[in-house]
Amino acid sequence: MAVYCLSQTRDHRGSRRVKRGLLLLLLLPGTTHAAAVADWTRPWPKGEVPYRFAPEFLKTAGAAGRDCAGSEHWKPGAAALACRAMAEWSQKTGVRFFAADRLDSVDFIPGTGSDGTIGHWPVGNHIHIEKHATYGAVLHELGHVLGLMHEQQRPDRDRYIRLSQFLQDDMKHCSAGLNVCVDVATNFPTVKTQLQSDYDPCSLMHYLSNQTPRHREDPRWSRIYTLTLDGEAAFRKCRIKLKSLPLRCDKPGQKCTITADDAAIVRRFELGI
Numbered sequence: 001m002a003v004y005c006l007s008q009t010r011d012h013r014g015s016r017r018v019k020r021g022l023l024l025l026l027l028l029p030g031t032t033h034a035a036a037v038a039d040w041t042r043p044w045p046k047g048e049v050p051y052r053f054a055p056e057f058l059k060t061a062g063a064a065g066r067d068c069a070g071s072e073h074w075k076p077g078a079a080a081l082a083c084r085a086m087a088e089w090s091q092k093t094g095v096r097f098f099a100a101d102r103l104d105s106v107d108f109i110p111g112t113g114s115d116g117t118i119g120h121w122p123v124g125n126h127i128h129i130e131k132h133a134t135y136g137a138v139l140h141e142l143g144h145v146l147g148l149m150h151e152q153q154r155p156d157r158d159r160y161i162r163l164s165q166f167l168q169d170d171m172k173h174c175s176a177g178l179n180v181c182v183d184v185a186t187n188f189p190t191v192k193t194q195l196q197s198d199y200d201p202c203s204l205m206h207y208l209s210n211q212t213p214r215h216r217e218d219p220r221w222s223r224i225y226t227l228t229l230d231g232e233a234a235f236r237k238c239r240i241k242l243k244s245l246p247l248r249c250d251k252p253g254q255k256c257t258i259t260a261d262d263a264a265i266v267r268r269f270e271l272g273i
Contacts, residue, residue, distance in 0.1 A: 036196035037269050038149045041119035047270040049145065050100035053079050054109045067099035078129040082108050085139045092263040095146060095270050106145055116141035118149065136255030143205050146266045151199070151206035153191045160199045160231035163188065166220045180215055195269055197261040201231060201252035202238035204262050208253035227252065
């Protein structure tokens, strides 16, 4: 029986979830909120991902069946967003999603925040979708399910971004047990990777600099990092591909689309191409 180290973390909007790190649990999947894949992540067999929707999601959508057939005509909501996001990941990577009742199915279920497990696990794969989740949030969580980690936790991140001093200090001295310290300890230290592309500030999996929703009581979270000179150069390069998107997408950590690097790493990790 395998034992994994897990810890609480939060997604890019601040919801709490669990990932490998501090607490010992048995055979439970890790979550995090790239183009990068952490060393411990495992791919989906043959690049095929089974999924199922919570009954309340299907009811809200007005769905006739259990899969995404006819989802373009569904009422707006979590299920419609999920089907649209799965279609985009499939179109850009070749990964296949299919509805199935299996132990390893990805369960789309309601949550107080949006989060997702990372990579393939034999049981417990899921994506929580909060009531007013955006399309970008669901797209982001599917990136986790397909194996992607936070871009800003790569081993080379300090070359491209400079964490704000309060985060650097908290990483060294924060008191264990406080929610903010659990957040800092699990979402900002660098992580060993097995696959990565060039650093991509435009990645769907990169944090925004403004993380105010995580800790509204502390204004310092409104700017958690700045780009270094190399980071600015990387952003100038990647933002060219964002020009066709709305102006709100023209920033590091955008949540509007899957970047070419995001898609390339998923294809390589899940399909070996």
